[in-house]
Amino acid sequence: MVNFKPTDEQQLIRETMAGFAREVLRPAAREADEKNEVPEAVVQRGWELGLVQSGIPESLGGYGDARSAVSGALILEELAYGDLALALHLLTPRLLTLPLLMIGTEAQQKRWLPRFAGAEFVAGTAAFAEPRWDFDPTALATRAERKGGDWVLTGQKCLVPLAADAEAILVYATAPDGLAAFVVERGAAGLTVGERERNMGIKALATYPVTLDGVRLPADARLGGESANLQPLIDASRVAVAALAVGVGHAAFDYARDYAKERRAFGMAIAQKQAIAFKLADMAIEIDAMRLLVWEAAWKIDSGETATREAVLVKQYASQSALSIADNAVQVLGGHGYIREHPVELWLRNARGFTTFDGVAIV
């Protein structure tokens, strides 16, 4: 039966995340962007939220919470409302732990998950995107080939968050039987983490290019074993990216609305002018529209159904909407929107990223 109300438990988690986003992430956002770094205190406090540990089974040291795409979407929206780059830093280990939880073999889970269930932040990550204009998430140029009983990975990756510090990188590649992922341990022969990238937005998040030059891995490094189906990972990731986009859009809207009510021109608040008021109304409608689409796709995933189509559509919709909302927020602030004293320019730069990340990117 149709219902638009999160459970009481989800509501509680949502409020916790919203509080953290407002009190910890937002105040640190500007400086983190300017300095290109995430403050240690934010990392530690973020770790204490249990974003990574919660899904890990109790037997492996985690909290053993049931995984829910809907709950995940609610959490991600709130965190991104605070700051996208900081949120992504905190979420990056999940690029490794979630696939292990969803698809990993028991041996893989036992080997890797316990080290992400400790008292302090541990980096793990994934490498999906490739530095080419014709990047195609359905046909990765990175190759995985059989050599004897081993796998050999060759290719170039980019936008790999926290690669320099990661315990392990989940590398996505095209195997003879299609899309596959491999857990590559830090320091593996042939694995090179390049110099930190410089991007337009999400600057506080350290991302790196990664080169795989014949990285040789044992057969059991393949995520989920032979012929594992990775589509559910990609679907879940797209919905997650969309949920983050809702958060950025919501942040930009709130700021622009408050500004428009304060700022006066022609003897009244600019929000009293239809040119501004209607823009804000459209922004509000779009935020609700994208949020509901995210919830629906997440609900479908939780129902155990294939949600590829929904995930593709909501990711496309939300990334475009977030961008347009952030752009409109800058516009509402006019010249003030363009200067770095206000956060809207930051959100515009960050939102632009959503259209770039695809496949299992960033989350």
Added chain:
Amino acid sequence: MIDFQLSDSVQTMQKMVHAVAEQAMRPIAREYDEREHEKPWDFLNMMWQVSNGNPIGGGTERRKDAPSERNLGMCVSIEELSWGDAGLYLSIPNSGLGGAAVAAAGTPEQKERFLSRFSGGKPKWAAMAITEPACGSDSSAIQTTAVRDGDHWVINGTKIFCTSGLMAAEKSEGFVVVWATVDRSAGRAGIKAFVVDSGTPGMYVTKVENKLGIRASDTATLVFEDCRVPLDNILGSPEVPKTSEGFKGVMATFDATRPIVAASAIGVGRAALDFVRETLKEHGVEIRYGLPAHKLTALERDFMEMEVQLQAARLLTWRAAWMMDQGMRNNLEASMAKAKAGLVVTHITQKAVELLGPLGYSRQLLLEKWMRDAKINDIFEGTQQINQLIVARRILGYSSKELS
């Protein structure tokens, strides 16, 4: 818990209504678009008998142990009917907008007196008359007057764009709910709604409009010349309050009807989208999901955009209806749904015409008709801009004085 699964009873109804849309509406859709002002009496009589005068989908009894799904069910059904044909859907005999006003603002005695007739006998319609030649969106500026004279109200004025006005005022034993001012100096507070029974002397249909679309539905001009109605035909209190609370009450009718208009819009949009998908499929073109921009065709991108926009509108609509079912105030959400659906469906149907080239433009198919039909949803029951205005006021916390 967040859930998007329609209940079994709503799904059953959806299937039934879809069968009606497919078998009884689609086959005559083109005919009654071309033969504007003629009525598909076989269809209307059939619908009257099937629905027993209830608004389609709204007849589900509320079980005591189950939450209501009345409004959501209605939206689902109306999407199906409008998928069949929006003009025919609008012409279905029932208590309609006029009945909604009586249900919202009438006393128990008035509800009995005016609504009981919508069961059995011959088909009946109830219409709502608000818009005037000199005022549309600004419904607080209406000029039609109601003056008390002994035990009657005497109504004078002209109303236009009255959906099913002809059927309600002259062609059935229905009624028209007329908005008029009892005290022009009181502004909004002086505006009241009056029930005028069909055939009341002094109420005339002077014109039935020729329209871009929804041609199967009549849109009438009603003239009231010293039209006398009994005192107790006023909906709500005859007192003129100091505040405009009463007017707000009348406007609240729209919170219930806007999700329905949105649902109807979505039905038209879905008809167009389904047609494009099926046509492409017949010719071996499948939409591929998950490819990067440089590998997608322009057609695929357009189609996906249409699909997701329609779904966004549908979810906003369901939410607004669900809120009503929960007894929550949905003024903001109803306007959001209406604004989004009206715009999206206007765009989707225009894009569908474009995508299928000469097939889209041909009157031998229905795409061009759906495009014409869709546009009304961006206009009636509050234009796109009026709904933006309502959303803006709500999100900014402004009164109508602060943001006009």
